Amino acid sequence: xxxxxxxxxxxxxxxxxxxxxxxxxxxxxxxxxxxxxxxxxxxxxxxxxxxxxxxxxxxxxxxxxxxxxxxxxxxxxxxxxxxxxxxxxxxxxxxxxxxxxxxxxxxxxxxxxxxxxxxx
Amino acid sequence: xxxxxxxxxxxxxxxxxxxxxxxxxxxxxxxxxxxxxxxxxxxxxxxxxxxxxxxxxxxxxxxxxxxxxxxxxxxxxxxxxxxxxxxxxxxxxxxxxxxxxxxxxxx
Numbered sequence: 220x221x222x223x224x225x226x227x228x229x230x231x232x233x234x235x236x237x238x239x240x241x242x243x244x245x246x247x248x249x250x251x252x253x254x255x256x257x258x259x260x261x262x263x264x265x266x267x268x269x270x271x272x273x274x275x276x277x278x279x280x281x282x283x284x285x286x287x288x289x290x291x292x293x294x295x296x297x298x299x300x301x302x303x304x305x306x307x308x309x310x311x312x313x314x315x316x317x318x319x320x321x322x323x324x325x326x327x328x329x330x331x332x333x334x335x336x337x338x339x
Numbered sequence: 340x341x342x343x344x345x346x347x348x349x350x351x352x353x354x355x356x357x358x359x360x361x362x363x364x365x366x367x368x369x370x371x372x373x374x375x376x377x378x379x380x381x382x383x384x385x386x387x388x389x390x391x392x393x394x395x396x397x398x399x400x401x402x403x404x405x406x407x408x409x410x411x412x413x414x415x416x417x418x419x420x421x422x423x424x425x426x427x428x429x430x431x432x433x434x435x436x437x438x439x440x441x442x443x444x445x446x
Contacts (some may be wrong), residue, residue, distance in 0.1 A: 254435075264375075264383065264426055266435040280433045316382055323430050325373030328393065329382035 221245035221328055223317050228333030231307050236339070241300040241317030241330055249273050249295040252320045255302050257313035258332075265313075268322070270300065284310075307337045341365050341429050345438035351446040358414040360441045362427035367407045371431035374403055374412045377440075378423045386425075387412065417443070 227239040241253070252275075254266035268281040270291045279291050290303040300317050314334050318326030342365035353359050362372065370390040375383035385394045387403035390410055400415045414421055422445055427438040 263440045264377075264428070264437040266437070269433075269435075282434045306369050323371055325375075325385055325428060325430055326383070327385050327388075329384070332382055 223319065223328055223330035225315065225317055225330040225333040228315065230336045230338065231286045231304075231310060232339055233307060233337055235307050236303070236305045237307065237335060238334055239302040239304070239315055239317075239335070243298045243300070243319075246319070246328075248298040250322075252322065253291075253293060253300045254291075254318045254320050254326060255291060255300075255330075256316045256318055256326065257311075257335075258316070259310075259313045260280075262313075265325075267302070267315070271322075275322075304335070307335075309337050311335060312337050340430060340434055341436055343427055343429055343436050345405075345427055345441050347423075348439060348441060350441055350443050351442060353446045354417055354419060356417045356446075358417050359417050360412045360425055360427075360443075362405075362410040362412070362438050364389040364408045364410075364429055368429045368431040370406050371395060371429060372403070372405070372410050373428045373430060374401075375426045375428065376421075376423050379427065383426065385392060388430075414443075 220245045224242045230239045254269045268291045272279045288306045292301045314332040316332045317330045319328040344363045372390045374387040377383040391403045402413045425441045
């Protein structure tokens with residue numbers, strides 16, 4: 220079964236850090252672009268960033284709202300995607316989803332999401 | 340950035356109704372548009388890609404059309420399972436952007 224499972228969410232203080240993980244199974248992880256998308260409580264979807272695949276040198280793209288604070292990485296040997304979140308702000312409070320994608324292609328597989336709450 | 344504007348934001352409809360949701364892009368995105376369905380507490384689900392291609396396993400009552408800056412998602416006969424929120428997303432350029440969403444509720 221094709222599956223993505225996020226973990227690592229929780230409560231963090233403003234200015235703090237958190238690392239999210241996304242474990243993939245059921246498909247060749249290394250072939251695919253992988254993204255993070257978030258959704259603040261009661262709000263719409265916001266793209267966070269992307270890691271391209273090995274064939275595209277694992278290059279990254281980020282939303283302006285997180286650039287310089289968040290870092291996406293991946294370990295193809297572990298079929299895992301990561302999101303290192305630093306300098307967290309209350310506006311980063313959201314459910315974070317990982318998604319499988321491709322160049323000019325949408326997110327065809329989504330994880331169940333992990334909740335991140337930034338509060339003192 | 341490409342802005343995606345969906346309308347309406349809320350749509351009240353009955354089972355069996357034909358429903359149309361519109362998505363407008365602030366600049367041409369050719370056919371690089373996707374539609375998703377999201378139910379409360381769940382992850383979004385891909386319905387349509389490349390503006391009009393039906394994702395595998397999605398019922399044929401869902402269809403998409405449009406190109407350039409104007410797109411529509413149509414549900415030909417609304418079913419009880421279709422009451423949910425719907426989002427469009429442009430896949431043409433970074434940052435990838437979503438429409439604000441349309442909630443389809445029971446009339």
